[in-house]
Amino acid sequence: MxxxxxxxxxxxxxxxxxxxxxxxxxxxxxxxxxxxxxANFNQETTIPGLQSQKTLERMNEEFPGMQEGGGKTQIVLKANGAKGLNDEAVKKQIESQLQSLSKDPLVESVASPYDNHSLTENGSIGYATIAYKAAGADVPQSSKDLADQAAEALRSEGIQAELTGSGYKPAMEIGxxxxxxxxxxxxxxxxxxxxxxxxxxxxxxxxxxxxxxxxxxxxxxxxxxxxxxxxxxxxxxxxxxxxxxxxxxxxxxxxxxxxxxxxxxxxxxxxxxxxxxxxxxxxxxxxxxxxxxxxxxxxxxxxxxxxxxxxxxxxxxxxxxxxxxxxxxxxxxxxxxxISRRRSARGEESGNLWGKLVTGRPWLTVLAGVVLLGAIALPFADMQTGLPDDSQQSTEKTERRAYDLMTEGYGAGSHGPLVILADTRGGEQGKADLAKAAKDLESYPNVVSVSPPMPGASGKAYLFTVTPGTGPNDPATIDLVNYIRDQASAIEQQDHVSFSVTGSTAVNIDITQKLNKALPQFCLIIVGLAFVLLMVVFRSLLVPIKAVLGFILSLGATLGFATFVIQQGHFQNLFGFHAQSPILNFLPIILVGILFGLAMDYEVFLVSRMREAFKQTGDAKKSVRIGMRDSGGVVTAAGLIMVSVFTGFMLAEDPMIKVMGFALTFGIFFDAFVVRLFIVPGVMSLLGKSAWYLPKWLDxxxxxxxxxxxxxxxxxxxxxxxxx
CATH class of the missing domain: 1.20.1640.10 (Multidrug efflux transporter AcrB transmembrane domain)
Known part of the structure; x- marks a missing residue:
């Protein structure tokens, strides 16, 4: 090659x-x-074969057209002061602005809070829904601007109006x-x-x-x-x-x-x-x-x-x-x-100051690096994963304020209702069975409300929603989904009704659980791959083991620090996070794949020069110093560059991009500056010539x-x- x-x-x-x-x-x-x-990017993250996904497919067959249609924008409204949304003057202002939005040729329909019966009991909060003919990602900026203008006009009249929904979400920007x-x-x-x-x-x-x-x-x-x-x-x-x-x-x-x-x-x-x-x-x-x-x-x-x-x-x-x-x-x-005069006078086989310090006290540098990364990794044991939502946005964003208004008016569970597909025997007996089963469902822990059932085309299937008392990523919501599924067999035997849970919240929960189960398997694949590849490159048994353990350390520290900041909420203002949230559910697997590759970059840059020097000099410790001298600066510069690039993405507003940028920034920092510049040269010094041992038959x-x-x-x- x-x-x-x-x-x-x-x-x-x-x-x-x-x-x-x-x-x-x-x-x-x-x-x-x-x-x-x-471009025609996919807006959804689905996994075929999941229990909730199968239920969703059956639901679409029984209730054709429910998933069809374009994007939707919600205008969440709150009356400030003594007047409620039922006040005639307030009502007139709201309906006037909604009427102007209906003139947009891309608008399919507009439902006011008075039409969709979304007003809270005290009449202070409600929402209007704008349905578009185009999919959410295809709603043009001109239509979004009209919605912004309507919301601004209502605000000028003392009515809080905030926007959210697939028809309003801005497109993801690159560069x-x-x-x-x-x-x-x-x-x-x-x-x-x-x-x-x-x-x-x-x-x-x-x-x-x-x-x-x-x-x-x-x-x-x-x-x-x-x-x-x-x-x-x-x-x-x-x-x-x-x-x-x-x-x-x-x-x-x-x-x-x-x-x-x-x-x-x-x-x-x-x-x-x-x-x-x-x-x-x-x-x-x-x-x-x-x-x-x-x-x-x-x-x-x-x-x-x-x-x-x-x-x-x-x-x-x-x-x-x-x-x-x-x-x-x-x-x-x-x-x-x-080449500096000092280095020229010392000769080509000398090292730099850092290389001498590390090889002079290898036990100290290795112990310091391992203890530091081990301590940072500790929060990883409590890591919870999920999908970000508008609650992670800045309060300066209208989407975040809309989220908070919905929580205030309808509870945290309004952001993630569970959709239940019920299969019955049909007829009047089926309706009676379903009424009894739904009554039992209302008594389940963390259930706030159960909507009236809607019959499907066959007359045997019914659809209704369950609103939990907690948000989509809350562990209590996950427990509720699992509890309903656990009770499904007993309900079927007792009431002759089969319950299946679906909806975006259930789908996201199933995706998260699937990814969590797949993570250990993927880690084993990556670790095995690392060992084989590095053994081929460096003709050694111990160098690959050291590299794999170093990668595990940097990965653990990265996920631990992400848990510490994002989930537990420490130093959030410093890094631009606006609320505590679970770790992005596919971040650990993505991080394993990317960080492994980049970590091996630095391993190759650094250790290949050590091996080259060892073959020339036969002196293991001197080869470590030469490797640090010739490649340590390159690894440092490369690490700083990657940290800089990923920091730029960490500063982005989109929660997914921000989280990935944050994790990669600190993943590279831990790997390049702690593992490769502290632990690797220290371990190589301790191993000496045995670092390059490989059985002749294997060679x-x-x-x-x-x-x-x-x-x-x-x-x-x-x-x-x-x-x-």
């Missing part, structure tokens, strides 16, 4: 104009294709101001690392180009595959971060080779064959981890993994094909890496990937010998 990448790097540098023009044409062609086709903040910080870090603004721009430009092609391919693919809306955000996070890091690694190695006196094209080819090998292996590891999400059996996670893998693949191709061409184009603008069986680029240097030496 190293020889192939060496040749690709040399060819790319030689044919730089063709490579850059071809890349630009590809970007424009894919962009044109995607823009002409448009906004907050993401730009992360990129700017990354540029500052790169400029400092390279000592040049133009050189610092290079990784960002190449990463953006590769990501642009990836995002456009995902947009185009959304017309043919069920790609979830948030997949593009997750893919952008990972694709941008690894794209910058991979370019950084190759450019850093290129500057080192220039410093050794190699001619420019030769230095580019060597950097592509050595650092490029690490990039390809690390990137393939990330891709395999992301594609491993398919093994969970959750379609929307599989599509998220595929989308992320596409962006990472393009980041790899950009790094090993486009970056060499740009390096040649920039010519003398990129200077060789300077013969394993393929040689040559990540360090030994074959490349042999080719270079042969060329130099012929030239002399």
């Amino acid at each position: 190293a020889k192939l990448l060496y040749r690709i790097g040399y060819w790319s540098a030689k044919n730089r104009i063709k490579v850059l023009l071809g890349s630009l044409i590809l970007l424009l062609a894919v962009s044109g294709l995607a823009i002409s086709a448009g 906004g101001a907050t993401e730009g903040v992360g990129v700017i910080i990354a540029l500052v870090i790169l400029t400092f690392a390279f000592g040049s603004f133009l050189t610092g721009m290079l990784p960002i430009v190449t990463a953006a180009a590769g990501l642009g092609v990836g995002v456009m391919l995902i947009m185009y693919g959304s017309n043919y595959l069920d790609v979830p809306t948030f997949a593009i955000s997750q893919s952008s996070m990972v694709g941008l971060a690894v794209g910058i890091d991979y370019a950084l690694l190759i450019i850093s190695r290129y500057r080192q080779e220039l410093g050794k006196g190699f001619e420019r094209k030769e230095a580019i080819a060597i950097a592509n064959g050595t650092a490029g090998s690490s990039v390809v292996f690390a990137g393939v590891t990330v891709i395999i981890a992301l594609l491993g999400l398919s093994a969970v059996g959750v379609p929307f996670l599989a599509m998220m993994g595929i989308a992320g893998a596409v962006c990472v693949l393009l980041a790899i191709l950009t790094a090993v094909i486009v970056v060499p061409a740009l390096l040649q184009v920039m010519g003398g603008t990129i200077k060789p890496k300077k 013969r069986l394993l393929p040689n990937l040559d990540v360090e680029g030994e074959e490349v240097m042999k080719v270079v030496e042969e060329k130099q010998a012929k030239a002399s």
Whole structure:
């Protein structure tokens, strides 16, 4: 692989104009294709085969048309002062604004609080519903603006009016101001690392180009595959971060080779064959981890993994094909890496100050790192998962104020009513059986109300809703769903009525439980994958074990810290969270896949240099110091860049993007700066030469990937010998 990448790097540098023009044409062609086709992202996160999903499908058969229709916007109203919503003057103002909304050609119908009987007993709170002809995601901004204008007009008359619903929800944005903040910080870090603004721009430009092609391919693919809306955000996070890091690694190695006196094209080819090998292996590891999400059996996670893998693949191709061409184009603008006089006097086998400190006191650094991450991981034991809702929005958002008004007027359970599909014997006897069963249901714990049953087409099935006393993510609501299901067999025997629970709340509960059960299985797959891959790369048994344990530590600390902040509510204002909430239900699995791949990036960058030095010197401790000297700075810069990029996403307003950005920010921080720079060199120092032990029979069986680029240097030496 190293020889192939060496040749690709040399060819790319030689044919730089063709490579850059071809890349630009590809970007424009894919962009044109995607823009002409448009995007059609899936708004739902469903899992076929769940109990609630099967019930939902049966419900749609028995009650055709219930799930059809467009988006809906609710205007939640509250009368301020002594007047209630029943006051004639107030009623006239509300109906006047609703009448103006009905003139929108995209509006199917408008139901006032007086039509839908939503007024509370004291008449202070009610809501109007605007039904659109288009799906929620397709409701144009012009219709949303009209709803905003109506709400603002009511507010000017002393009536609180807040908006929510699928027809009002803003589209998920990519590349906004907050993401730009992360990129700017990354540029500052790169400029400092390279000592040049133009050189610092290079990784960002190449990463953006590769990501642009990836995002456009995902947009185009959304017309043919069920790609979830948030997949593009997750893919952008990972694709941008690894794209910058991979370019950084190759450019850093290129500057080192220039410093050794190699001619420019030769230095580019060597950097592509050595650092490029690490990039390809690390990137393939990330891709395999992301594609491993398919093994969970959750379609929307599989599509998220595929989308992320596409962006990472393009980041790899950009790094090993486009970056060499740009390096040649920039010519003398990129200077060789300077070697300090002190290092030159000490010789090539010396290490840096940090490497000496870690190898001098390995027990202390390992113990400090393990204790620190272990303590941070403790809250993980109490982690609860679920889906975010508008209660996690800022109180400055109308959606959050609408949520609070609904809670005030109708209770927390109004946000997540349970839908019950009841199968009876039919006829009058069936109605009597259902009345008795529904009466029993009203006595269940945490049940506030049960709606009148609605008969289906067959006359044997009925539909009604149960309003719990707690919100959709509350453990008491989950207990109620499980209790109804547990009692279903007894109800069927006693009352001859079969109860099945569905609705968005029940579906989300089932999805969460499915994901929680799948997490241990996925972790085992990832851990096994890590062990095998690292054993092949490093020709060692102990290095993979150390890497796996380090990954588990960083993962535990990440989930523990997320639980501490998001669920338990500590330091929420500092990180921009507005309320305590359960952890996003698919975050742990997504985090395992992404963090594993990125952690292995740093493991390869750092330990491959240690192995290269060990093979040259035979001194285990010295090789650790050399690895820290040559690759420690790259890992530090790469970690800071990823933290910067993910911080930009953490500052986003959308709760899902914010949570994923937060978890990845601290996941990378713990892994790059605690595990890789504290624990890894400390453990490698303690292991000594035994770190590189591998039975000879196993060494013969394993393929040689040559990540360090030994074959490349042999080719270079042969060329130099012929030239002399």
